[in-house]
Amino acid sequence: MTTHNLGYPRIGNLRELKFTLEAYWKGEKTLAELEAQAREIRYRNFRTQINAGIELIPVNDFAYYDQVLNMSTLLGVIPKRFRQDRYDVEVAFRMARGRAPSDDGHHCCNHNHQPTGKPKAGYAGAMKKWFDTNYHYIVPELYDDTEFEITDTRLFDEVAEALALKQDGQNIDFKPVLIGPVTYLHLAENKETFIPKLNRLPALLEVYAQILQKLADLGIEWVQIDEPILGLELTPEWRQAFIDGYAVLKMSPVKLLLATYFETLGDNLDIASNLPVAGLHYDGLRGAKQLDDLIARYPSDKVLSVGLVDGRNIWKTDLYAALDRLKTAKAKFAENLWIAPSCSLLHVPVDLEVEDKLNPELKRYLAFAKQKLTEVKLLDDALNGKADEPALAANRQALTAKTHSKLIHDADVQARIARLDEVALDRAVPYAERVVVQKAKFNLPLFPTTTIGSFPQTQAIRQTRLKFKKGDISEAQYIEAMQAEIHDVCTRQQRIGIDVFVHGEPERNDMVEYFGEQLDGYAFTQYGWVQSYGSRCVKPPIIYGDVSRPKPMTVFWSQYAQNQTDKIIKGMLTGAVTMLQWSFVRNDQSREQTCNQIALALRDEVLDLEAAGIHMIQIDEAALREGLPLKKSDWADYLRWAVNSFRMTTSGVANDTQIHTHMCYSEFNDIIEAVAQMDADVITIETSKSQMKLLDAFVDFDYPNEIGPGVYDIHSPNIPTVEQMVDLIQKAAQNIPAERLWVNPDCGLKTRGWQETEPALINMVEAAKVLRKRFTDQLKSA
Missing domain, CATH: 3.20.20.210 (TIM Barrel)
Known part of the structure; x- marks a missing residue:
């Protein structure tokens, strides 16, 4: 079997990316300094995953702002107001923020420090939440004259950078991550045009084919292609787009791992099971009620990747329960069963080890990104007959203790909830x-x-x-x-x-953290930052137990x-x-x-x-x-x-x-x-x-x-x-x-x-x- 990861936090262990980005935007750091910091973060992330035993490591999960914006610049989807003779990174910052450093008279933006045309400031692109997460993306804009073409080479540069780390005898490889063409079009918005978005699919697929060919030329075998809209209730036209689109992409010289997450496949199960790709990744937690159906239907000669380590929350995985679910898949898929987190680990903090002020009992119940990689490896080893029995036993003991913990359960709060029907929901008058x-x-x-x-x-x-x-x-x-x-x-x-x-x-430090600090049932980390958008990071509270207000806030x-x-x-x-949405929420009620x-x-x-x-x-x-x-x-x-x-x-x-x-x-x-x-x-x-x-x-x-x-x-x-x-x-x-x-x-x-x-x-x-x-x-x- 293969252990792999869908994405890793890119802000750095101590939010280095945030501080360097903001200094760059202010003109206090150069582009070369920003790029050097980015390389250091990527290298550290690669080493962390390698050391954890992850065999297939994501590339292009790094972004200065967000991965959808990365796809837009890669595909040449630049709003009219920001187009210039030649693409450079400041175009992306204008798309995200409305301005770039050179618009404020700061340093030039490209590697040669030569102007690439008149800088164009303008209103920033719309920002939306990435599905039901607390992460944001810049919405792609499609115009009458939008033409897809490769305009940004950062993907290929980062792939080459990663491949240079491979050493003889190491059982690791690198897997570029792309947002799939159907999801990309679905997320995009038409601007000043009435061209149906799906009419653009053939032209978009041509550029995807070029990208995949370039990746193959660099020596890439597997590409992760994210299509999370498969978790939505799609119209027949969008369902057909998957069939038509992947009929074209099946000709690519790389193996495609189609990744879906955050939900069940629902009515899209048959489509996902029959697309001509080499493998499918499935979120076995948010899609738990359909996992058995997927295992039964998916062809055993293809790779099935199952994510039972939660990439969206900070609680320890119930490893024994996960193993029970994976054994059926192992019996059918053997070496074609891959183990991964449920989704990208972008949505959780980097490392629990540095949290030395958390309640030790609470800390016992938690796992951040680095620890979740270890859980993936523990599941893989157990399924391969090399179970770390002490680690598995410690996991069971922690989860058993949690169910009886007085830290978690408050009888007074539970009694008040039992009387909820006594609370009127209407104001006195309309x-x-x-x-x-x-x-x-x-x-x-x-x-x-x-x-x-x-x-x-x-x-x-x-x-x-x-x-x-x-x-x-x-x-x-x-x-x-x-x-x-x-x-x-x-x-x-x-x-x-x-x-x-x-x-x-x-x-107030944060609109949620400020209140959570004054409520019982909430806990806070020192370094539990996650990216919200660009350089904006948040430190979500942890709702670990029954919530109450001891005094006015x-x-x-x-x-x-x-x-x-x-x-x-x-x-x-x-x-x-x-307060609920912007916290890590307890998973036991x-x-x-x-x-x-x-x-x-x-x-x-x-x-x-x-x-x-x-x-x-x-x-x-x-x-x-x-x-x-x-x-x-x-x-x-x-x-x-x-x-x-x-x-x-x-x-x-x-x-x-x-x-x-x-x-x-x-x-x-x-x-x-x-x-x-x-x-x-x-x-x-x-x-x-x-x-x-x-x-x-x-x-x-x-x-x-x-x-x-x-x-x-x-x-x-x-x-x-x-x-x-x-x-x-x-x-x-x-x-x-x-x-x-x-x-x-x-x-x-x-x-x-x-x-x-x-x-x-x-x-x-x-x-x-x-x-x-x-x-x-x-x-x-x-």
Whole structure:
């Protein structure tokens, strides 16, 4: 049998890629320095996998930003606004961020340090979540004149780099990873064109054939070709695209390992089983209920790779249970059975060994990327009659201890969950009645302005928080410093002219981690970073046990902020679904039950904020849509408990307390009824990148409550003009009554600097003033 891996974390053990990338973007490091750091990370990753006993190691799982963007530049899918005479890496950064270092007057971008045509800054490409993960990708853009061609050679350079590591006598090889052509087209979006995406498949396949030939010429035997849309419910046209596409690719001179993950194959089982490829990788965890069918149907003369080591979560694998499932496959496939993680290990932290502050009992239950490679090898050895019995026994002992652990199970929380039916889910009166008392209470102008919550996390804020964490300053000194920051942002908002203030969240390291640190049932790592997009890394909390709130979490800071101003201060919380989605979640009970535990804890916080005089409370559910199951047939049940968790959090407040929520990266058309059922008084959403097209869902559905469509993209350093924002809101006001529209950025401003934030907000407030005058004049003339 063969052990292999589908992908490895690329940020570096200590986030070296993040820091080098950001220094490069600022002009503080050269491209040569960035490339040197990237080579070092790749080399370290190769050595880690080799040392763990992985025999077939992925290449091209490394990316400066994301693997879909890598495919776009490899295939020549460059948006019109970023095309130039010759491709270089800064084109990719413009696609991802809207700007590259040379656009800011920094160093040139290519190896020869010669300009490659006039630099072209512009708005960044749309960003979406990678299926139901917390990872993002840049959406490919297809135009009338898009022509597929190989424009980026990094794939081939990295393959050559990897092959140079092979040594005589070593039982290792390298396997390039590509996103498959059908999945790539499925993820792409048409821009200014009506050409059906599948009409482009023949031309796309020609370039894939060229890529595979080049890889064969380099000496590659196996190529992993990822087609995760096989886990979706596909139309007949897309199902046929697999048959047609792989009929062409079967002529390639390399062996193709088709990889699917995150779900069962469902109705696509027959297609996947019969495609003319050399092997298939299957996620045996998320696709557990169909694994036996696949083993029975898949031809035994082909490779079947089974992933029973979880690439999406941080819990130890139940090795004995995995072996029981693999024995049937081993009996049928013999040497054609391959062992791997369920998906790329990109989604988990790098190494558990460095975590020396975790509760030792909890640490006993965990496995990060490096440890998951060991689990793959343990399964392989056991199936080959070379079982490491002490390691297997230790695994069983740990999992048995977990089921009885008092660390995990809290009788009081379980008793409260048992009384869940006693918690009302409805507000006291409908929105139509609440809005009357809220408008009288708050007396806001037309097009009220606000922000989503966070303001720039400056170096000074981060250093102060670090000093407090290390014990270098006292709690009193820390509180004083954070209060000074809150006072500063209130003063800035007053000067800028914003209508509804936020306290800026200087005390918060992360919108989930901050709350998780104050909840029982949560744990935190020191180095458990995972990539979210580009240089953005997050350190997800671990929900290991029953969740409860020992004491108020935000009341102190919100009250302090309210005392700094006569303006309204919004209380800011992260919703239960987002707390769930952006954490590593316990796997010993349903996600619904865990979400309900979090919602009850947040309900307590909402009521405490209201009692403290905070009567506008924003509960962010940025992850509501991304929590949707990949198969639409499973959506209804998820939306039931997800919406109920929000209502459970908010239903106890008075009619004149205004509940806000924020969502980002969401296309709402297919869940708009569920969004309406949340019954938030105001919803703010990300719409600027789509030029307000995402608002169509709220128009078609006739969404009844208030809406704040984001008027500028906070992920780009570009400062929007007044005219741009006026234009966007006017588009929104064509379909949504002006009295129900708010003006706000797309998302929180934590990652931006004040030099970008302040002028952008000044322009935003000015845009609101222009709109007020314009719409007031229209009303007078009418």
